[in-house]
Amino acid sequence: MDVPETVRTALDDRPVEGAVCLEAGAGVGNTTAGLLEGGASRVYAVTNDTEHASAVRERVVLGEQARTEASDRVATVEADLRATPLPDESVDVVTAHGLFNVVPTAILPEIAAELTRVAAPGAHLVVDDYDPLPDDAAMGDLFAVENAAAELAGEGPALTFYPARMLRRLFEGYGWAFDRERTLLDPVPWTENHVAAHAEVARESAEPLQKGLRESLIARADKIAAETGTESAGRMYSLAFRFGGDGKGEPTGNRQ
């Protein structure tokens, strides 16, 4: 299992060895793979997306790269992150790698509350995401079309890039003590695959719209994708927090 450098860098100062972990928003299993590589005793890969759940299963449990020893340590959980089936205070390390950009603002508090509920005293939290793109980034225009199509189709925004300080304040509000921030990617490489995939999402979202609107949004997405090709822009960050309990999570330096 190839583990992206972003995931490795986000986890390499966290005590993953022997820990019970929750990957919130499992995607294609990149962070699950990183947690397994780091020696997690158990990884709950939680996603509300059936395709992602099977992708993770395929990759870390059934696939060619899966190792039996590792697949015994992972459980794919198909659930809403606002209400997971995990017990209170049961998780040592919570990760949300590239999750919150697909979470609408209105739902952020419920997910933060749920991740806090399952966290054991002294637990660690890692939140990796993207700062808003600079104004002149073409990818920003593509995401705007993606969001417009999703909003008009009644799906809510497709993507929201929250600044690091905003997600930091959100979790501090739920009792998490900020530990550190790292830059995972600077700039962020948006490859041809990323550009094509996002243009495809915009096209799919626009599909149910009335003809004029649909065609104009699709034409806009196609034009941006064709003109952009690839782009390196923006920053991906990693925030780490500790959760109360044993006092190690207390901020140092600003208390007597």
Add this chain to the structure above:
Amino acid sequence: METRPLGETGHDSTVMTFGAIALNWLEQEGANQMVEAVLDAGVNHFDVAPTYGDAELKLGPKLRQHREEIFLGCKTGERDYEGARHRLERSLNRLGVDTIDLYQVHGLETQDELDRITSDGGALDAFREARDAGTVEHLGLTSHGDPDLILDAIDRIDDLETVMFPLNPVVVAKDDTEHDYEAVLERANEENIGTLIIKAFARAPWPDTDELPEEDRPYANWYHPVDRPDEIRERFEFAASQDVTSVINPGDPKLVSMVLDAAERFEGMDEAAQRSVVEGARHEDSPVPQQLHH
């Protein structure tokens, strides 16, 4: 141009090494001009081999004119004593020089070859004899084979002073042992062995010859190189920012001036930017456009 110690050789090599294979595709006058351009940029380490067409012959005139400014690496693919001894004599003759600064085992590919070069009557006997005689100064090895084999060679050749191997974002992004040239770099650095990087500019294998016949390829390399100035710069910055001694240009002469420019402007890439390059390369093999995130 920045220089770095080449292991324990006592030589400080420039962060770019000139791969003189590029001269093979030039006429003599063009070859002379290219060597002058490379020296003007400040490059002090050259690398050549007898198997690069007539690159040795074309390098000869300017090498002899500037012999003191050039740390010269050469190689032999011969695995036995007699073959290596003859090949070294031939290279000295073709280059027209008395000494070669670094003589390297060329393109180690199999365990059997490693057994042969290290055995009695193996190629390394000829290398050491030449070193005692003063025609060769230092011993090295090159390989784009299995990283485990290179590690084994480092273990078994006590007087190895340099190793030349591939490193680029595409192989760094892959975690399997088959692509783990980072392990070679780490071991070489532990042993204070100089590290020379090849394939830093490789983008991908060429398409099948059915799709693109060999004679229609736009570059002389046996892989498809990156070929835009910004890509060349990024690849050079990435490779030279690993803990290596020097990075070698791709073989095609059309790419050399872009690499020289990147080497002269080298400033070092921070870790977040290095990860960005690796991340950008991570999906290159994956045609399925379903990856929305990093």
